[in-house]
Amino acid sequence: MSVMIAAFMRGVTRLNDFIGRWVALLIFAMFVFLLLEVGFRYLLNSPTVWTNELTQMLFGIYAVMSGGYIMAHRGHVNVDLLHSHLKPRKRAALDIVTSVVFFIFTLALLWFGIDMAQESISSWETSYSAWNPPIWPVKLAIPIGTALLVLQGLVKLLEDIAVAFNLDYYTSQESESEGDQL
Numbered sequence: 321m322s323v324m325i326a327a328f329m330r331g332v333t334r335l336n337d338f339i340g341r342w343v344a345l346l347i348f349a350m351f352v353f354l355l356l357e358v359g360f361r362y363l364l365n366s367p368t369v370w371t372n373e374l375t376q377m378l379f380g381i382y383a384v385m386s387g388g389y390i391m392a393h394r395g396h397v398n399v400d401l402l403h404s405h406l407k408p409r410k411r412a413a414l415d416i417v418t419s420v421v422f423f424i425f426t427l428a429l430l431w432f433g434i435d436m437a438q439e440s441i442s443s444w445e446t447s448y449s450a451w452n453p454p455i456w457p458v459k460l461a462i463p464i465g466t467a468l469l470v471l472q473g474l475v476k477l478l479e480d481i482a483v484a485f486n487l488d489y490y491t492s493q494e495s496e497s498e499g500d501q502l
Contacts, residue, residue, distance in 0.1 A: 340389020388468035
């Protein structure tokens with residue numbers, strides 16, 4: 321059983337790592353589109369109607385699809401007033417307790433994101449701007465990115481449970497070196 325849990329944890333983290341690295345490349349596309357807009361607007365005196373809106377949509381996808389990657393690499397912001405002063409096992413126990421808030425928020429976002437994406441896809445929703453691109457792909461990214469974040473949150477919870485209760489399917493390098501007790 322512990323082999324399956326460890327494989328699940330590695331698989332989710334690898335998936336989020338792969339997607340996060342590809343999504344990060346959207347920064348370069350956004351940069352190019354904004355440079356094009358500046359060039360067209362100020363050098364050719366011919367602004368475009370599509371570059372700003374496309375850049376905003378790409379940034380929306382970038383933001384929602386990167387959550388799992390950021391969580392896998394411990395990049396989310398923490399309030400460390402208490403957390404940083406605890407030993408690894410106590411820190412893991414505190415993270416288990418606070419994960420309830422994380423799952424309430426992300427599962428609600430997933431639930432409402434699925435509903436919003438389904439509604440947008442069913443009507444082939446567009447932005448109703450001068451350019452009028454489809455925006456359903458951006459809305460579809462919300463539940464996909466949230467699902468990836470929920471899965472990575474589950475991995476984090478399993479790691480915390482393993483550290484807090486000294487289970488064998490996960491061995492933290494911190495807890496190996498510290499050898500602390502709850």
